[in-house]
Amino acid sequence: MSTASFWPSCLEAFRRELTPQQFNTWIRPLRLEHAGDGLVLIAPNRFVLQWVKERFVARIEELATVALGRAPRMALVVAEELVRPLAAPPATAPVAAQGGRRSEQASLNPGFTFAAFVAGKANQLARAAGLQVAEHPTSYNPLFVYGGVGLGKTHLIQAIGNHILDTSADAKIRYIHAETYVSDVVRAYQHKAFDDFKRYYRSLDLLLIDDIQFFGGKSRTQEEFFYLFNTLIEAHKQVVITCDTYPKEITGIEERLISRFGWGLTVALEPPELEMRVAILLSKAAA
Structure with missing residues (x-):
């Protein structure tokens, strides 16, 4: 299985394993990006990130290993951490x-x-x-x-x-x-x-x-x-x-x-x- 098709299959696995409320609250808001031979899991905020890290990331890594035939490097980040300004920031940030x-x-x-x-x-x-x-x-x-x-x-x-x-x-x-x-x-x-x-x-x-x-x-x-x-x-x-x-x-x-x-x-x-x-x-x- 390619890395591109892994995430949809991972979502389906969690959909079967979790209650609808758990799935919609913790898994559905996540995004997965590819970085070289690694995977970057993106959470909408730190609360979701911490919850996923403690309860679900081991299962995601397990599913990735089975699907890809290898254990990929995986990073967890909050969405806002991916945003970087193109120019130098002003001395005082906007309120x-x-x-x-x-x-x-x-x-x-x-x-x-x-x-x-x-x-x-x-x-x-x-x-x-x-x-x-x-x-x-x-x-x-x-x-x-x-x-x-x-x-x-x-x-x-x-x-x-x-x-x-x-x-x-x-x-x-x-x-x-x-x-x-x-x-x-x-x-x-x-x-x-x-x-x-x-x-x-x-x-x-x-x-x-x-x-x-x-x-x-x-x-x-x-x-x-x-x-x-x-x-x-x-x-x-x-x-x-x-x-x-x-x-x-x-x-x-x-x-x-x-x-x-x-x-x-x-x-x-x-x-x-x-x-x-x-x-x-x-x-x-x-x-």
Whole structure:
């Protein structure tokens, strides 16, 4: 098989092996380029790249070896790293470009803003609380947002991060999915790099952690997050958390964490009414 026909066959293999959601989220956004006798796997952002590197790259290399009859050299890059200016860059980068890079470093989607967040009766309290935290960090600390899938939790908390980035260029911000945080804890132990792990997370000005229900049953992760949470709150650093359910209904989470989730403000994202659903659809169609 030629290298040109390898990637389509690789995609088909993953389509059979993964759920549609997994395939569409992690594999479908990837591109494969050829560089001499090697392969370059291109991810749309660092979050996807890290996830693929940890969970799927070994399988991709295995499929490549079988298809090509050899083990090719493989590199993983983020799409923006392939873009290089043709001329020397200006001494001061444009503000928009700087904002994009800061969003990338914080793992934020720059499109998730308050302006793009469709407001309605079902989410007006959560949006107001998010905007209050964005404009006055630690006014509610932590801010705990809960609701079902697809109601805008990720959009809302990333809007907080993007707003603070726009107004405080030096703010150190990190958006992270709970599963990725779990992986970071495991990796820190495996590589005996826990001091670096703690130093990084405790240096943040704003921690946005999504889907914290994934901490359920993971005692070591919960212990580390307990100490991180206390450190950030005591240092007057903002913590924003999302979950698919009300804090006291999360299964497998220690009571000492549950109680701390209630220290600030807990708000719900409710299913949208008909008018709001229409507005959301129109907003997506115009994007």
